[in-house]
Amino acid sequence: MVKSLLDEVMTVSLRRGILYPSAEIYGGLAGFYDFGPIGARIRNNLIALWRNRFIERRDIVYEISGNTILPSPVFKASGHLDHFTDPSAECQKGHVSRIDQLIEEKLQIHAEGKSNKELAEIIAQNKIRCPVCGDPLGEVKSFGLMFGTNVGGERRQAFLRPETAQNIFLGFKRVQTATRAKLPFGVAQIGRSYRNEISPRQSIVRVREFSQMEIEYFIDPNQMNECPFFEELSGIKLNLVTQEEQEKAAKKKSTDYSSIQVTVKDAYEKKYVPNQWMACTLGDEVVFFQELGIPENAVRFRHMRPEETPHYSGGNFDLEILFSFGWKEVIGNAYRQDHDLRSHMNGSKKDLSLELEGKKIIPHVIEPSFGIDRMIYAILEHTYRPKNKSRGWSWFQFPVNLAPYHAVILPLLNRPELEEAARRLYQQCKLQGHSILYDDRGRIGRRYARADEIGIPKAVTIDPQTLDDQTATIRDRDTAQQTRHLLSEISILLKP
Numbered sequence: 029m030v031k032s033l034l035d036e037v038m039t040v041s042l043r044r045g046i047l048y049p050s051a052e053i054y055g056g057l058a059g060f061y062d063f064g065p066i067g068a069r070i071r072n073n074l075i076a077l078w079r080n081r082f083i084e085r086r087d088i089v090y091e092i093s094g095n096t097i098l099p100s101p102v103f104k105a106s107g108h109l110d111h112f113t114d115p116s117a118e119c120q121k122g123h124v125s126r127i128d129q130l131i132e133e134k135l136q137i138h139a140e141g142k143s144n145k146e147l148a149e150i151i152a153q154n155k156i157r158c159p160v161c162g163d164p165l166g167e168v169k170s171f172g173l174m175f176g177t178n179v180g181g182e183r184r185q186a187f188l189r190p191e192t193a194q195n196i197f198l199g200f201k202r203v204q205t206a207t208r209a210k211l212p213f214g215v216a217q218i219g220r221s222y223r224n225e226i227s228p229r230q231s232i233v234r235v236r237e238f239s240q241m242e243i244e245y246f247i248d249p250n251q252m253n254e255c256p257f258f259e260e261l262s263g264i265k266l267n268l269v270t271q272e273e274q275e276k277a278a279k280k281k282s283t284d285y286s287s288i289q290v291t292v293k294d295a296y297e298k299k300y301v302p303n304q305w306m307a308c309t310l311g312d313e314v315v316f317f318q319e320l321g322i323p324e325n326a327v328r329f330r331h332m333r334p335e336e337t338p339h340y341s342g343g344n345f346d347l348e349i350l351f352s353f354g355w356k357e358v359i360g361n362a363y364r365q366d367h368d369l370r371s372h373m374n375g376s377k378k379d380l381s382l383e384l385e386g387k388k389i390i391p392h393v394i395e396p397s398f399g400i401d402r403m404i405y406a407i408l409e410h411t412y413r414p415k416n417k418s419r420g421w422s423w424f425q426f427p428v429n430l431a432p433y434h435a436v437i438l439p440l441l442n443r444p445e446l447e448e449a450a451r452r453l454y455q456q457c458k459l460q461g462h463s464i465l466y467d468d469r470g471r472i473g474r475r476y477a478r479a480d481e482i483g484i485p486k487a488v489t490i491d492p493q494t495l496d497d498q499t500a501t502i503r504d505r506d507t508a509q510q511t512r513h514l515l516s517e518i519s520i521l522l523k524p
């Protein structure tokens with residue numbers, strides 16, 4: 029049987045310790061994965077690249093690190109307790125399915141955002157049955173996605189956050205006062221989020237515990253078209269799926285959309301997006317994705333249709349990536365206006381407004397919300413290279429900045445003088461700030477294969493000639509070509 033790309037990627041991921049099911053020895057729990065030693069390195073590198081691009085390079089973004097358990101009034105005010113649900117139906121044997129997704133898979137139409145009644149009608153009209161056993165499906169109900177818990181002796185009800193964003197709104201006034209930040213400014217958070225998904229699937233693409241990197245940009249509502257990054261980003265091209273295109277396709281019962289290509293400048297000036305801030309947010313993401321090894325034509329922004337967006341939204345644009353199983357959201361970009369701060373003002377009875385030229389204002393918010401796990405899976409799929417005639421093993425072509433190590437150092441033979449020279453080079457490269465692996469186990473061909481399989485860009489081999497002329501070979505992962513260099517130059521040549 030031909031393996032799907034997902035199966036191939038997961039086979040290597042499991043074998044090489046990129047990721048694996050949590051609590052695997054007890055049979056695991058659907059929708060929970062751990063990152064192993066290689067996956068954790070890739071994840072850390074992705075976070076470092078993101079932090080560098082969106083926080084360090086910008087003077088106006090502050091990072092916080094908040095708790096994952098928050099008291100229930102937070103989620104009452106945010107609307108999660110009442111509205112954060114997915115439509116589900118159970119068959120007589122007790123299999124629960126997420127109904128909008130089931131319809132999308134069976135009929136290739138968009139079903140997200142439809143009411144339970146509309147979904148039930150589609151199920152009945154198209155005689156859709158339980159995907160596990162084929163039995164008829166029961167009533168379509170709303171299934172709450174929040175994980176609840178009780179806190180301490182007083183057993184106060186609390187919830188695991190379903191997004192990192194809420195801590196940012198809760199601490200908004202503290203951060204602004206402590207940093208004396210003036211609008212516009214951003215508050216970022218990287219951390220875990222939890223959703224009790226009905227049908228987790230596609231490895232880490234839909235899981236119940238995942239990580240997000242979110243920024244809330246707080247902006248004077250009168251300055252939504254004065255983004256400080258506009259000049260820098262105005263020429264960046266965006267692949268955009270408009271709402272009109274989606275309506276046209278829906279008439280043909282299709283979800284096969286074409287996108288138009290517009291610059292950030294045109295997206296703003298021709299009003300494809302609600303404001304300059306949103307145009308720049310999308311442009312920034314395109315530049316970031318170029319660094320990750322995902323081709324430009326596999327990245328697009330879909331203007332969410334009205335039924336997919338909450339009533340307070342001024343426009344949502346999902347960054348979608350083309351996976352082997354279709355286009356899927358990886359970043360949610362939302363113009364949330366003043367909804368969140370206003371909701372928490374109502375819920376907490378605390379004033380979260382700012383005073384600007386003698387007037388109280390509630391800032392508007394642009395929110396890019398990146399999913400770390402989906403991004404990692406997208407990187408794995410797009411950099412995966414299957415084995416072929418010239419290379420008898422599969423490998424990952426990670427960009428150097430994402431790769432788990434810059435290089436591996438390999439003594440060709442188990443001879444003490446070669447091992448000593450290899451160890452010396454290893455230490456030197458580490459001192460120069462490289463992340464380096466040392467591998468002296470097994471035949472050299474096997475060691476090259478192991479390094480390729482975890483996407484290490486360079487393999488440096490110390491051989492008997494090294495002892496004569498102080499040179500070593502560097503094998504390039506992408507071309508498999510070897511070139512010989514002086515040991516003293518190797519560290520410089522490994523620089524990303």
Ligand code: GAP
Nearest residue numbers: 191193233234235238357358359360397399402
């Ligand atoms: N604060 C806004 C927010 O959370 P979202 O569109 O629900 O927006 C943002 O989520 C991103 O988080 C998604 O684009 C996705 O990458 C990631 N994400 C959401 N649910 C996920 C899940 N169950 N498993 C893995 N990643 C998920």
